[in-house]
Amino acid sequence: MLVKNEMEKVWLIEDNKLKCTNKIVSKLNYFGKEVAILKTKANWDGQEMLFKDKKENCYWELGIAPIRFSMFLRNVLDNNEKDNSCNEMLDIFNEENIIRLFKKSIDKKSYFNTCQLKFINKHCDMDMFERAKESREDFLYNKKQEDEIWKEEQQRKAEEKIKQVNNKFYEQVKGIKNRIQLREIVKSEKLKFYKDNKYENGITEQNCFLYLAKQYGINIPLATQGFINNKLVDYNFGTGQYRFLVINGNKKGSEEIHKYFKQIYQKVVEETKEYKEQKHSKELVIR
Secondary structure, eight states: OOEEEEEEEEEEEETTEEEEEEEEEEEEEETTEEEEEEGGGTTSSSEEOOEEETTTTEEEOOSOOEEOHHHHHHHHHTTOTTOHHHHHHHHHOSHHHHHHHHHHHHHTTOOOOHHHHHHHHHHSOHHHHHHHHHHHHHHHHHHHHHHHHHHHHHHHHHHHHHHHHHHHHHHHHHHHHHHHHTTOEEEOOEEEEOGGGOGGGOOEEEEHHHHHHHHTTOOOOHHHHHHHHHTEEEEETTTOOEEEOOBTTBOOOOSHHHHHHHHHHHHHHHHHHHHHHHHHHHHHHHO
């Protein structure tokens, strides 16, 4: 068989924890050089090439050598020894180059995972290990600061969006109530708003008449709600006439809406009267 599966000791991060545990390693003899991956990841689109540590007699999954194991296997099957990308990867994947890469990462204040730190601890001097830990801590601190700035910016944008949408919504409702009080024709339209000023719940869409009914505690039956929501075009609060869409040849209207729309009208008039009385009372106190 071209690929051998053998139990080996492997350093890796599993379930967000650093472990040194026995794992089945899939090994391919690639023209005299070993290519090794975890067997559990053999069918993934991409894998992480394992570093064979002869000193420690184990393997390392360091997260620095992404490959496609299938490419190496195909080259062996096709006897294609001249694939530069595969050869270059194997040529540079050694202890000396790994340490050189980690030194450059330290200079750049890059992030080190716990498996990389363990490798540095076992293969480098204490000074490099301490600098790698410091690099990790600096990276995490800066990342936290950036995340907080990003969250604040997202919160600001969300508040602006809520204000923009809800201000338009309040103006729409105010205009609708004004037309109702004046007994004018009011279009049946969708209102868009952020409920309870919460951005994370998304925009709520609700028919303007059903919104007012809910606001005033008017219980409209579901069938009538469906007519208002799906068929009603507009309603004349002066004459009681209304227009609606004919769907699938159904020309039947709704006699029930008059009762509920009359209640909406009465509530709007009462609300306007209370508002004027409160405003007048405040003006008297000021004087």
